[in-house]
Amino acid sequence: MGVLRRQGVEPTVVLQELDALAADDVDWADGRLMSGIYDPGETAHDLAAEAYRRFLAPNALYINLYPSAAAMEKDILDSVIELLRGDEQVAGSLTTGGTESIMLAVKAARDHARAHRPEITRPNxxxxxxxxxxxxxxxHYLGLEVIMTPVDTTGFRADPEAFAAALTPDTILGVGSAPNFSHGTIDPIEAMAAVASExxxxxxxDACVGGIYLSVLRRMGGMGREVPAFDFxxxxxxxxxxxxxxxxxxxxxxxxxxxxxxELRRHAMFVCSxxxxxxxxxxxxxxxxxxxxVAAAWAVMRHLGEEGYERIVGETHQATGRVLAAIADIDGIEVLADPEIAMFTLASEEVNVFELDDAMKARGWTLLPQFACGGGPANLHVSVTWTNLPHMERFVEDLAEAVEELRxxxxxxxxxxxxxxxAELEGAPLDHKMxxxxxxxxxxGDGVPEKMAALNTILDLLDPAERDQILATFVNLMS
Structure with missing residues (x-):
C-alpha cells in the first residue's frame, strides 16, 4: 500500500501507527536482548535523544555552516585517541558505524598502495x-582479494605464524581484532603488527567492539587480567x-x-570539483x-565522564565473570574460548544450539546464532551490556532450564x-534447491517460521559460498 496517501494525518495518529508497527519488535529495553543494542540506561538515553533532536536538521557535511558539528567531532576524536594512546599525529573521522569505518581504513590502504607501491596490480x-x-x-567494493588465515580453536585468536606466511608482495593491509565479535578474544596484535611492519x-x-571498553579496563588495571596492547x-x-x-x-x-x-587519512578521502x-x-x-x-555521542560521553565509563565497564566485567563461572556448572553447555571482554559464545556437543536459541527465545531472551566456521562449532553469541546486569541471574537459570529440557x-x-x-541436492539448480x-x-508463503532451529541447521550444513548465495537470493525475494 505504501506510506504516501492523498491526504496526510495528524501527528498523534502517525505516532500511534508507528507504535502499532513496532508491536512485534523485540523489546530492546527489557534487559533480555543480548546482542546489537548497547543501552546506557534511561537518563543517558533520554539525554542522547534530546541532543539528537536538537541537531537533527544540521548537515554535518557543511562544517562552514555548522561549526558546532566539527567542534563536537573533534572533541570526541581527541578523547578516544587519548584512550587509544595515540599522539598528536593521529587523525580520524566520525562515521555511521563500524562497517563504514572499516571500509575507509581499507580504502586508505588501497590508495596508499597506489601512491607508494604502484607495482602492485592485484592487491590483497x-x-x-x-x-x-x-x-x-x-x-568486494574496492576490488581487492581477501586471504584468510586460520586461528587456534581454543582461544579463536589469530595465528601470527600463519598470518606471516600469508603475506605476499601484493599485500596492502593486514588485520587483527581487539576483540573479534564472534568470541570476544583479542588477536596477538603486537606480533602481527610487527610482522606487517617488517x-x-x-x-x-578492528576495535569496533572493544576500543573503549578495553581502554577503560586497562586504565582500571585490567581487573585481575592484563589487557593485551592493541592500540596506537x-x-x-x-x-x-x-x-x-x-x-x-x-x-x-x-x-x-x-x-x-x-597522510594516511588523506588516502581515505574523496574530493571532486x-x-x-x-x-x-x-x-x-x-x-x-x-x-x-554526533551531538548524541558527544552528550553521552560528556554526561558519563571517565568515572561513568569506569563504573559501567567495571560492573559489566564483574557480572560477566560471574555468569561465565555459573555457566561452567551447567551440564551440556560450554563457553568457547576465554573472552577478554563482556561477550562470549555458547556451544554444545549434547544439544542443537539452534534449538537452544529457540528455547531461550521462548523464555524472552534474544541471542545471536553463529554458524560453524574456522574449526569451531555452531554457537550462540552473547553480548553483556550494562542494562542486562539486573537480569543475568535469571539468564543463567533460564539457560540451565532450557539445556536440561532439550537434553x-x-x-x-x-x-x-x-x-x-x-547432500542429495548437490548440483541442483538454485531455484529447485531453494x-x-x-x-x-x-x-x-507467510515468511520464516517462528522457530528457526531447522532453518539454521540447514544453513549450517551448507558450504559458506552456497549459503551466501541462498541467503542473498532469499532476502532479495522477501524484501
Missing amino acids: IVLPVTAHPAFHKAA QGVLFHV SVPGVTSISTDLHKYGYAPKNASLVMYRDR ATTEYAVINPTVLSSRSAGP DAGPAVDRQAMATAV ISLAGLAGIT
Missing part, C-alpha cells in the same frame, strides 16, 4: 577467519576503528576510524549526514537427515 588484504565480514564487504604492510586493528602504543598499527554506539553507549550511528597520521555542482570533500563514505548522531526431550531437528537431504530447502525448514 590478509586477515584471520574471525575478522568481521565488513572487511570482505570492503574488499614487510612494509599497513596494519589495521603498538608499533606497526596504522589505523584503528572504534564504535561509539557499542560499548561507548552512544546511540546509532556513531563510529570512529583513526589513522596513524594525516570537476562537475557543475559544488565541490565535494568527503573524509567519509557519506556526504550529507545529520549532526544528530531430556532429545533433538527435535534431525541433523543427520537434513545433512543427507542437503524450494526443497524451504520445505525442509518449514518456510511457507
Whole structure:
C-alpha cells in the first residue's frame, strides 16, 4: 500500500501507527536482548535523544555552516585517541558505524598502495577467519582479494605464524581484532603488527567492539587480567576503528576510524570539483549526514565522564565473570574460548544450539546464532551490556532450564537427515534447491517460521559460498 496517501494525518495518529508497527519488535529495553543494542540506561538515553533532536536538521557535511558539528567531532576524536594512546599525529573521522569505518581504513590502504607501491596490480588484504565480514564487504567494493588465515580453536585468536606466511608482495593491509565479535578474544596484535611492519604492510586493528571498553579496563588495571596492547602504543598499527554506539553507549550511528597520521587519512578521502555542482570533500563514505548522531555521542560521553565509563565497564566485567563461572556448572553447555571482554559464545556437543536459541527465545531472551566456521562449532553469541546486569541471574537459570529440557526431550531437528537431504541436492539448480530447502525448514508463503532451529541447521550444513548465495537470493525475494 505504501506510506504516501492523498491526504496526510495528524501527528498523534502517525505516532500511534508507528507504535502499532513496532508491536512485534523485540523489546530492546527489557534487559533480555543480548546482542546489537548497547543501552546506557534511561537518563543517558533520554539525554542522547534530546541532543539528537536538537541537531537533527544540521548537515554535518557543511562544517562552514555548522561549526558546532566539527567542534563536537573533534572533541570526541581527541578523547578516544587519548584512550587509544595515540599522539598528536593521529587523525580520524566520525562515521555511521563500524562497517563504514572499516571500509575507509581499507580504502586508505588501497590508495596508499597506489601512491607508494604502484607495482602492485592485484592487491590483497590478509586477515584471520574471525575478522568481521565488513572487511570482505570492503574488499568486494574496492576490488581487492581477501586471504584468510586460520586461528587456534581454543582461544579463536589469530595465528601470527600463519598470518606471516600469508603475506605476499601484493599485500596492502593486514588485520587483527581487539576483540573479534564472534568470541570476544583479542588477536596477538603486537606480533602481527610487527610482522606487517617488517614487510612494509599497513596494519589495521578492528576495535569496533572493544576500543573503549578495553581502554577503560586497562586504565582500571585490567581487573585481575592484563589487557593485551592493541592500540596506537603498538608499533606497526596504522589505523584503528572504534564504535561509539557499542560499548561507548552512544546511540546509532556513531563510529570512529583513526589513522596513524594525516597522510594516511588523506588516502581515505574523496574530493571532486570537476562537475557543475559544488565541490565535494568527503573524509567519509557519506556526504550529507545529520549532526544528530554526533551531538548524541558527544552528550553521552560528556554526561558519563571517565568515572561513568569506569563504573559501567567495571560492573559489566564483574557480572560477566560471574555468569561465565555459573555457566561452567551447567551440564551440556560450554563457553568457547576465554573472552577478554563482556561477550562470549555458547556451544554444545549434547544439544542443537539452534534449538537452544529457540528455547531461550521462548523464555524472552534474544541471542545471536553463529554458524560453524574456522574449526569451531555452531554457537550462540552473547553480548553483556550494562542494562542486562539486573537480569543475568535469571539468564543463567533460564539457560540451565532450557539445556536440561532439550537434553531430556532429545533433538527435535534431525541433523543427520537434513545433512543427507542437503547432500542429495548437490548440483541442483538454485531455484529447485531453494524450494526443497524451504520445505525442509518449514518456510511457507507467510515468511520464516517462528522457530528457526531447522532453518539454521540447514544453513549450517551448507558450504559458506552456497549459503551466501541462498541467503542473498532469499532476502532479495522477501524484501
